[in-house]
Amino acid sequence: MTDILTLVFRTFTSQTDGSEELTGPPTSPATCSALLVGDAGLSRSVLLLAAVTAASEVGVRVVFFTQTRIQSLPPCLQKRKILFSYPRTMEELLQQVARLHEPTNTSPAPPSLIVVDGLEGFLCERGAGLAGFHPGEQSVQAAHLSALLCDSAAFLTRVLRSRSPGADPCRVVASFQSPGDGGRAGGEASAADPTLEVLDRYFRVRCTLDRAGSYEAAAGGLHEVWDIYLSGTGMADASDTT
Amino acid sequence: MRSFLPAVAEQLFRDIQKTHQETSQIPDDLLIALKFVFGSCALQALDLVDHHSVTCLSSPSGRKAFQVIGGSGRLYTCFASCHYCPCPAFAYSVLRRNDGLLQQGLRQKRTKRLVDLYKKRPSWKHTMCTAA
Numbered sequence: 001m002t003d004i005l006t007l008v009f010r011t012f013t014s015q016t017d018g019s020e021e022l023t024g025p026p027t028s029p030a031t032c033s034a035l036l037v038g039d040a041g042l043s044r045s046v047l048l049l050a051a052v053t054a055a056s057e058v059g060v061r062v063v064f065f066t067q068t069r070i071q072s073l074p075p076c077l078q079k080r081k082i083l084f085s086y087p088r089t090m091e092e093l094l095q096q097v098a099r100l101h102e103p104t105n106t107s108p109a110p111p112s113l114i115v116v117d118g119l120e121g122f123l124c125e126r127g128a129g130l131a132g133f134h135p136g137e138q139s140v141q142a143a144h145l146s147a148l149l150c151d152s153a154a155f156l157t158r159v160l161r162s163r164s165p166g167a168d169p170c171r172v173v174a175s176f177q178s179p180g181d182g183g184r185a186g187g188e189a190s191a192a193d194p195t196l197e198v199l200d201r202y203f204r205v206r207c208t209l210d211r212a213g214s215y216e217a218a219a220g221g222l223h224e225v226w227d228i229y230l231s232g233t234g235m236a237d238a239s240d241t242t
Numbered sequence: 243m244r245s246f247l248p249a250v251a252e253q254l255f256r257d258i259q260k261t262h263q264e265t266s267q268i269p270d271d272l273l274i275a276l277k278f279v280f281g282s283c284a285l286q287a288l289d290l291v292d293h294h295s296v297t298c299l300s301s302p303s304g305r306k307a308f309q310v311i312g313g314s315g316r317l318y319t320c321f322a323s324c325h326y327c328p329c330p331a332f333a334y335s336v337l338r339r340n341d342g343l344l345q346q347g348l349r350q351k352r353t354k355r356l357v358d359l360y361k362k363r364p365s366w367k368h369t370m371c372t373a374a
Contacts, residue, residue, distance in 0.1 A: 147326030
């Protein structure tokens with residue numbers, strides 16, 4: 001997944017003098033699952049760009065799960081290779097992810113990228129404000145969904161490689177915003193969030209999107225500056241193998 | 243620091259599988275190694291294997307999952323390629339306390355993979371989302 005994210009950042013960001021050339025580790029099992037944390041609006045945009053990049057530049061099928069319906073898409077984005085799905089609840093999302101292995105979803109080609117926008121929206125619905133809410137319930141839900149996503153991706157990888165031995169693995173990317181995450185620096189964001197700790201078990205790479213806190217004026221307009229951090233056990237494992 | 247324990251465990255499972263295929267037995271030294279890596283839960287896991295409490299479900303697409311009957315009689319479904327179990331022990335020991343390399347249900351699933359004693363069900367009508 002880091003390969004697609006790296007391609008997105010390289011393509012859609014402007015690199016100023018002194019900035020490093022964007023590079024990422026090669027695709028490997030360690031880097032196939034990534035979690036975007038930080039600003040919800042930016043995460044959604046990055047996920048959409050990742051879906052478009054995967055479908056157009058890499059040429060793979062994408063399944064995009066989100067609770068918020070996309071009102072309109074430019075014609076260039078209305079590709080059959082991207083399937084948008086709008087589950088309203090956690091149960092619906094689980095059902096739809098669980099069915100990705102069925103022939104209707106693997107023909108003519110199985111998806112190679114699974115995107116889930118706004119995990120927090122699916123996880124919060126059951127417990128928030130209800131009597132008898134167990135603080136650990138959200139963590140358990142997070143583990144269940146994450147494990148299902150990873151298991152589905154592993155199965156789809158086997159299908160992809162059975163049809164084409166050199167095929168890249170199926171990737172998973174999701175976004176998550178911890179409560180009260182807005183405005184904090186990337187390094188300390190959500191450090192004590194138990195749900196995020198659970199998600200880190202399954203998503204080997206974490207991509208933190210952090211507003212740098214200052215605006216860079218450029219000829220013709222104002223530009224926001226964002227810092228992007230790639231971290232997690234997947235990055236360390238990928239480095240060990242290179 | 244990168245953990246090598248998962249790789250050690252995987253190699254141990256490969257050794258046990260190879261030995262069992264050749265001799266239909268698992269020697270004591272490998273069982274001791276299993277207990278060393280996974281702790282005392284390894285014995286309870288093997289006990290459930292002996293009682294045929296693990297079933298491999300397969301779907302027409304080829305996807306597999308494992309169902310484990312826990313000590314309480316409840317049925318739990320584990321994924322074939324990912325560490326997760328819907329039982330309370332996993333939620334408490336693994337997710338909350340971060341104890342143990344694997345929770346017992348997952349150890350049982352891994353052990354079943356070795357000894358090929360599970361019951362195979364050719365049709366799979368459960369969906370993954372009903373595992374919990």
